[in-house]
Amino acid sequence: MGLISKVVVPPENFYDDVxxxxxxxxxxxxxxxxxxxxxxxxxxxxxxxxxxxxxxxRFSGKTLSENGHHWIExxxxxxxxxxxxxxxxxxxxxxxxxxxxxxxxxxxxxxxISAVQWLCNADNSSHNPRLRLKAFFxxxxxxxxxxxxxxxxxxxxxxxxxELILNASMHVGFVGSIVRRKEFLVLTCGQHxxxxxxxxxxxxxxxxxxxxxxxxxxxQTFFK
Amino acid sequence: MRLITHNMLSSNIKGxxxxxxxxxxxxxxxxxxxxxxxxxxxxxFEKVDWKAFVDASRAMGYTELPEEANSxxxxxxxxxxxxxxALLELDLEEGALVCPETGxxxxxxxxxxxxxxxxxxx
Numbered sequence: 057m058g059l060i061s062k063v064v065v066p067p068e069n070f071y072d073d074v075x076x077x078x079x080x081x082x083x084x085x086x087x088x089x090x091x092x093x094x095x096x097x098x099x100x101x102x103x104x105x106x107x108x109x110x111x112x113x114r115f116s117g118k119t120l121s122e123n124g125h126h127w128i129e130x131x132x133x134x135x136x137x138x139x140x141x142x143x144x145x146x147x148x149x150x151x152x153x154x155x156x157x158x159x160x161x162x163x164x165x166x167x168x169i170s171a172v173q174w175l176c177n178a179d180n181s182s183h184n185p186r187l188r189l190k191a192f193f194x195x196x197x198x199x200x201x202x203x204x205x206x207x208x209x210x211x212x213x214x215x216x217x218x219e220l221i222l223n224a225s226m227h228v229g230f231v232g233s234i235v236r237r238k239e240f241l242v243l244t245c246g247q248h249x250x251x252x253x254x255x256x257x258x259x260x261x262x263x264x265x266x267x268x269x270x271x272x273x274x275x276q277t278f279f280k
Numbered sequence: 281m282r283l284i285t286h287n288m289l290s291s292n293i294k295g296x297x298x299x300x301x302x303x304x305x306x307x308x309x310x311x312x313x314x315x316x317x318x319x320x321x322x323x324x325f326e327k328v329d330w331k332a333f334v335d336a337s338r339a340m341g342y343t344e345l346p347e348e349a350n351s352x353x354x355x356x357x358x359x360x361x362x363x364x365x366a367l368l369e370l371d372l373e374e375g376a377l378v379c380p381e382t383g384x385x386x387x388x389x390x391x392x393x394x395x396x397x398x399x400x401x402x
Contacts, residue, residue, distance in 0.1 A: 102319045105284070105327070126320070126368075128285050145312050148285035150393040153402065157292035157395060159300060162327045195292070 084169060088119045091167040091207040094235065094242050097125075104164035107199070108147075109156075110171050121146040128163075130156065155191050158199035166196060166206040173210050176217045189224035197228045200245045206230070208241040281372045281393055283336050287328050289393075291379035291386075293401045299379055301332035302386070304339035308374035310391075316364045322354055324367060337366040 097104055108120060108129040120127045127147040175188045196206060212218040222241065225232055230243035291299030334345045344362045346353075353359040377386040377393055386395045 102323060103317055105288075105324070126284060128288065145314055148281050149391070150281065150285070150289075150395055152395040153292070153397050155292040155397070155402070157290050157299070158288050159290055159329075162288050199288075 085119045087169045087209050088167065091169060091209060091240065092123060094207045094240055095165045095167065095205050097165060103146075105162065107158070107163045107166035107196075109166065109168040109196075128158070156195040156199060158195070160198050161201045163199045163204065164201055165204050166200060168206070168208045170209055172208050172221060173212055173217060176213070176220060185220060186224065189221060190228065193225045193228045193230065197230060197245060202246040204245050206243040206245075208243070210241055281388060281391055282368055283333060283340070283370055284324065284367050286336050286372070286377070287333050287367075289377070289395075291381065291384065292395075293379060293382055293384060293397060296379060296381045299381060301329065301336065301380065302377040303380060304336050304372060305376040305378060305385070306340050306372055306374075308372075309340050310371040310373045312369050312371055314364075314368050316360065318354075318360055321360055321363055321367070322351075325349075325351060325354060325363070328367070333366070337370070340366075340370045340372060342366050342370055 095106075104125045106120075106125050106127050108127055110129060110131050120129070125146065129147055129149045130152045131149060172192070175192055176185045200206065208221075210218070210221060212221065222232055222234075225241070225243050230245065232241060232243045234241055286302065286304065289300070289302055291302060293299065330349050334347060337343070337345050342365070345366055346359075349359075349363075371391055372388050373391050375388045377388060377395070378384070379386070384401075386393055388394075
């Protein structure tokens with residue numbers, strides 16, 4: 057498992073069959089587990105209906121199903137058709153656009169590992185990153201139940217991209233924060249009074265974004 | 281694709297006002313076995329659109345659900361078993377999901393619906 061340079065290509069081009077399988081890796085499983093922790097689901101031992109938004113390997117299914125919840129996994133790479141043979145019984149996979157197409161208030165939580173930054177790509181003149189992000193976060197906000205969380209692991213190219221993502225999410229009503237060395241973005245639905253202290257997109261230490269973030273980001277790769 | 285997912289999906293083609301429920305064209309349906317969790321079923325009962333669920337179950341070849349349902353029926357083991365089976369154990373393997381307004385067919389292959397939109401549908 058070598059390092060892969062960060063590249064900017066539409067997911068359909070980058071995640072071909074070879075890359076989709078390579079992306080099925082231990083680090084991905086660790087990231088999913090971290091995202092699940094950050095979802096902070098109630099400890100009532102009742103399975104939840106959760107959403108996984110991905111543009112990579114279908115291997116998530118096994119990790120997801122081991123947690124006992126029921127999952128709808130939306131992938132935006134057609135290559136998943138080839139990787140998805142090993143489906144788990146608690147995970148339904150579909151290919152979809154970031155408009156999601158899910159009914160209102162039915163999802164108990166959502167995670168996304170290394171997928172959302174694809175929305176920031178402008179791979180041709182008809183694609184507007186702001187509009188795509190708005191469409192995505194609007195539909196995500198709509199389908200989550202009140203108080204539910206969405207957890208994203210993102211690999212933004214630069215500070216502008218990070219702010220673009222965060223601003224788009226907060227614009228539709230999410231309250232957000234960055235945790236764990238700025239790897240994860242945690243968004244909450246409909247709990248403004250509780251999260252007022254982080255409503256301006258600060259991290260756990262209260263720091264706003266700074267130019268220093270750029271140094272860290274330059275060294276990021278898809279695999280660590 | 282299980283009916284728990286189908287019941288949550290709607291067509292998001294540009295201009296479609298009410299894209300729910302998607303009509304099911306079933307060519308191949310598989311059955312799986314899952315352990316039942318009655319607490320989960322109680323939660324799902326509140327979320328499920330029952331008429332869409334019954335119609336979808338019929339399209340999948342399962343006809344054991346009542347036309348209408350209320351929460352008191354959750355006390356019945358027989359009802360829970362049928363609800364569980366239809367919601368979680370039927371799997372649409374091959375076929376299509378059809379937008380109720382435009383008739384657009386979203387193919388289902390190997391259990392995976394492809395709902396990627398064309399450029400002019402976004």
